[in-house]
Amino acid sequence: MKIAGSILAASMALSSPSFAHIQQQAPASAAAAAAPDSMQSVVVTTRRFHVEPREFADYEYAYTLDNGETVRFSRRVGRFYVAIKGYEPVEILASSPAQFVSRGGATLVFTEGGDALTIDNYQLLQAESGSPIVYAFGGPR
Incomplete structure (x- = not known):
């Protein structure tokens, strides 16, 4: 069993190089235009990187x-x-050869050739995983 390096509870850095670009969307109406700047939305996209199954085996x-x-x-x-x-299980998408992201926003980074793992926004991964799996076994009657 491998030991993780650390867990970071910091929020995702929007200026991270793993994100291709950030766009601010213009307000759709005059009423929205009067809203404060904090009401604008930000769209974050990331490039999907292709990882071969044999590479993921590490x-x-x-x-x-x-x-x-x-x-x-x-x-x-x-x-x-x-x-x-x-x-x-939660599906993760490769954003580089050793970095993956979940659809919910958690970032998983492998270092030391897969011997260490850092998870940013671990609480998002927990939320995305749903409720705990409960196994119920019936006994003989």
Whole structure:
């Protein structure tokens, strides 16, 4: 089992080079134009990077995080997933050879050839994973 380097609870940096560009959308109406600048929305996009399944094999392990949680990486039919132990897997998308993002906004970065893992916005990954999986076993009657 591999040990994670750290978990960062910092918010995602919008100026990060992993994001292709940031666009501010113009207000749609005159009423929206009168709204304060804090009401404008920001669209963040990221380039999707192609990772071959054999390259992802370097990361297909269970990692024990600093908070005691365990996450496991897997792939199915050309898609990559991360699962917090006891929760449903979450699909992750490659944004570089060693960096992945979840649709909910968590960023997962592998270092040291896959021996260390850093997760930014871990709480977003937890929220995306849904409710814990509960196994119920019936006994004989």
